[in-house]
Amino acid sequence: MTRRIDGWLLFSSLFLLFLGWLMVTSASMEIAGSRYGNPFFFSIRHGIYLVMGLGLGLLVALVPIRWWYDNSFALLLTAFLLLIAVLLPGIGREVNGSSRWISLGIVNLQASELAKLFMVVYLSGYLVRRLDEVREHWSGFMKPLAVMGFMGLLLIMEPDYGATVVILGSMLGMLFLSGVGMKRFITLMLSTIAMAGFIALLQPYRMKRLTTYFDPWAAQFDSGYQLTQALIAFGRGGWDGLGLGNSVQKLFYLPEAHTDFVFAILAEELGLFGALITLFVYGLLIYRMFVIARKAGEHKLLFHCYVAFGLALVIAAQTFINIGVNTGLLPTKGLTLPFMSYGGSSLLISCVMVAICLRIDQETRHKVDLYEQKRAKYAQRYNR
Structure with missing residues (x-):
């Protein structure tokens, strides 16, 4: 019998979760003390989210992957209803000009976080059911694009440009990995890039972010303030850092130090x-998530394979964008760092994604065990 869990995936996720809690605590103490009179206000809440995430992850790890396949369309419909709900007055909670959250008491549910997960599950199921059509015909290729386009429209209306890029980019990656023809894929890529550029030009603040990106120091105390302060944080750190808790930039210099810019701290x-x-x-x-996806594909568990690939792409895209923004590699965009940034929805969904991958790994190993047992029985009969 093989071992039942991917230890490296579990270790890396737990490492990032607890490192994130440590950094959120360090980055938020001054602002929490000033705003709420308790320097551990955000730390305590983040700790609660972490415990909730671990508990939810344990529950999700018990759910068979077949359940996700059977309910993929219902989950997609739920994602659309939540994305519409946040736009309705009295339901959606507006923060910094964006209506992305639904208040559930102890946690504000960010609809886009659930949308990332449910879109991966839906597209994985679609690819399993219509794989030949997706690979050979434009019709099979365009149907999921229409779904993604509608979801992207709802996200832009919030507005949540960062989540839109993550979802569209990850879904394009899934279509590419499914073996779609290069002609259709390149056409889609060029169309998506053109559409993204057009959307960026629609709002003056997005265009301002793009121009600031090329020379943030020219607007150091205006639109480039957040990026320049993050770059100063990197410069102060040097090779071995100032020491845990000794950040200067978190002392009200760098906005959102415990959320979008926790990596800079x-x-x-x-x-x-x-x-x-x-x-x-x-x-x-x-x-490790890609390895799990590849193993599932090798053993003909296609839905398992696509889900694991999709979740890996979502985490990879969001991590790349967040760290790229922190370092000035990409234009400034509000997007949390998975497993580390302060925020209940992001933390919970990150834990769920890892739990699903661990379940996929478990079911793949179980299938391998059954195959090995059958082969051993046949070998015994043949030797007799």
Whole structure:
């Protein structure tokens, strides 16, 4: 019998979760003390989210992957209803000009986080059912694109441009991995890039972010303030950092230090070495998810394969974008760092994604065991 769990995936996810709690605590103490009179306000809430995420992950790991397949359309419909609900007055909660949350008391549910998961599940089921049509005909290729386009429209209306990019990018990756023809894929890629550019030009604040991206220091105290302060944090960190808790930029210089820019505070306090170790662990986590997907595909578990690939792409895309924004590689965009940034919905869904991959790994190993047992029985009969 083989072991029942991917230890490296479990280790890397737990490492990032607890490192994230540590960094959120460090990055938020000053602002929490000033705003709420309790320096551990955000730390305590994040700890509660972490415990909830671990508990939810344990429950999800018990759910057979077949359940996700059978309910893929219902989950997609739920995602659309939530994305519509956040746009309705009295239901959606507006923060910093964006209506992305539904208040559930202890946690604000961010609809786009659920949409990422449910879209992966839906598209995986669609690819299993219509794989030949997707590979050979434009009709099979365009149907999921219409679904993604409608979801993207709802996200832009919130607005949540970052989630739109993550979902569309991850879904395009899934279509590419399914073996779609290069002609159709390249046409789709060019169309998506053109549409993204057009959307960026529609709103003046998005265009301002793009121009600031090329020279943030020219608008150091205006639209480039957040990025320049993040870059200063990286510069202060040097090779080995200022030491845990000794960040200067978190002292009201860098906005959203415990959410979107927690990686900049990590680099300032733990230095280049700490940042590289963190990147290595993210790479390990994503790599193990791809390995699980590949093994599932090798054993003809196509839905398992596509789900694991899709979840890996979502985490990889969101991690790349967040760290790219922190380092100035990409234009500034509000997007959490999976497993680490403060935020209940992001943390819970990250835990669920890992739990699903662990379940996929378990079911794949179980199928391998059954195959090995049957082969051993046939070998015994043949030897007799």
